Amino acid sequence: MVFSGERYYNIYRIMLTAIVLIALSVFLIIIIELIPIIFDAIVPMNESRPRKIKLGFEFFIDDQRYFYIYFIFEITVVLTGMFTILATGSLSLAFFRHCCATCKIASNLIESTVTNHTLQVPACRKVHVMYKKINRAVRIHRKSIQFSTFIMNSMNKWYFAIVLISVISLSCNLFRLLYALTTLNEISEIIMSIGMVTANFMLIFVPNVIGQTLIDHCAEMFNAAYSTMWYLAPLSIQKLLLFVMQNSLKTHTLTIAGIYVSSLEGFSTLITTAISYLTVMYSVTMK
Numbered sequence: 001m002v003f004s005g006e007r008y009y010n011i012y013r014i015m016l017t018a019i020v021l022i023a024l025s026v027f028l029i030i031i032i033e034l035i036p037i038i039f040d041a042i043v044p045m046n047e048s049r050p051r052k053i054k055l056g057f058e059f060f061i062d063d064q065r066y067f068y069i070y071f072i073f074e075i076t077v078v079l080t081g082m083f084t085i086l087a088t089g090s091l092s093l094a095f096f097r098h099c100c101a102t103c104k105i106a107s108n109l110i111e112s113t114v115t116n117h118t119l120q121v122p123a124c125r126k127v128h129v130m131y132k133k134i135n136r137a138v139r140i141h142r143k144s145i146q147f148s149t150f151i152m153n154s155m156n157k158w159y160f161a162i163v164l165i166s167v168i169s170l171s172c173n174l175f176r177l178l179y180a181l182t183t184l185n186e187i188s189e190i191i192m193s194i195g196m197v198t199a200n201f202m203l204i205f206v207p208n209v210i211g212q213t214l215i216d217h218c219a220e221m222f223n224a225a226y227s228t229m230w231y232l233a234p235l236s237i238q239k240l241l242l243f244v245m246q247n248s249l250k251t252h253t254l255t256i257a258g259i260y261v262s263s264l265e266g267f268s269t270l271i272t273t274a275i276s277y278l279t280v281m282y283s284v285t286m287k
Contacts, residue, residue, distance in 0.1 A: 019086065021198050026078055028195045032188045033071060089206065095151050096210050096254075102144040103217040107224040109137035110244060114228040114237065130237045138244065141221055145252050148214060152254050159207070160257040167270055170200040171277035178282065204270050211254040211262025221248035 036051045051067045112118070113133045121129055152159075177193035180186065225245045230238055254262040260269075 017202075021202050023082070024195070026082055028191055029078065030075065032192055033074075035188065085203070092151070092155065092207075093210060096148060096214055099144045099148040100214055100217040102140050102147075103214075103220065106137040106141035106144070107217075107220040109133050109140070110221060110241075111224040111228055113137075113241070114230055114233045119229070119232055127234050127236060130233060131240070134237070134240050134244065137221075141218075141248075145218065148252070148254070152256075156256060160260070163204070163207075163256060163260060163270065166200055166204050167274050168277070170197065170204065170271075170274040171281065173197045173200055174274065174278045175281045175285075178278070205267055208262050208264060208267035208270075211266070212264045215251060215253055215263055218252040219248065221245075 033051070110133070113130050118126065118129055118133075173193060173196040177190070177197055180189040180193050222245050225241050225248065228241065230241045233241070256262060260266055
């Protein structure tokens with residue numbers, strides 16, 4: 001249980017780090033765009049320093065004269081998108097963490113089926129007590145899988161769109177960072193690119209960690225059934241435990257659009273794809 005608690009702590013620490021990094025990226029965008037205004041207030045010149053919006057919008061008006069309109073619109077769009085992602089992501093995280101918790105409860109029930117305590121129960125009640133625990137564990141585990149499948153089916157097309165946009169955005173921002181490092185001499189552009197790459201990276205990484213966690217929790221049923229003293233249980237209970245182990249060998253995954261599995265392996269696939277797109281863009285640009 002100590003190991004499990006440490007694992008949960010590490011997962012929530014990753015989630016908190018992702019939120020902090022995304023918020024920090026937005027804060028950097030605001031600071032970078034306000035640098036000319038801050039310098040005009042601290043070290044004024046005869047003319048105002050040129051102001052530049054890092055995220056381009058087309059309002060068909062002078063972006064220098066109406067800079068604050070551009071700036072307010074940009075901050076509104078960025079904050080709305082950020083809070084939308086955090087709200088939906090937190091809700092999805094709560095749903096899938098609930099599924100992980102119920103799978104853990106089912107594993108603990110299976111693990112406590114055949115113990116020294118249950119073996120000391122009178123023979124007339126022993127099979128009934130063990131059967132009741134197995135039945136309860138299987139029902140909880142099945143409902144957990146059904147609930148996670150229902151949630152995934154409800155959000156499947158939206159998750160697929162987010163994954164697709166995230167990979168394309170990561171490739172473009174990696175190319176932007178590479179271009180800023182090799183061609184431009186603007187520190188603000190480099191910092192901006194690093195912030196965007198970090199935000200996209202965490203946006204891809206966090207859902208895959210959640211998917212991998214659910215896979216691991218569903219697979220714990222097999223380890224729990226195998227680690228019991230099944231060899232001391234009555235023959236009917238041994239058959240039930242064997243059935244549980246056979247059924248738990250089927251890996252339950254969060255599949256997006258039927259082609260992508262949310263896991264650490266899927267995360268590496270997405271990063272590899274983004275880098276491949278980056279290579280293609282760089283090769284085309286160099287020609």
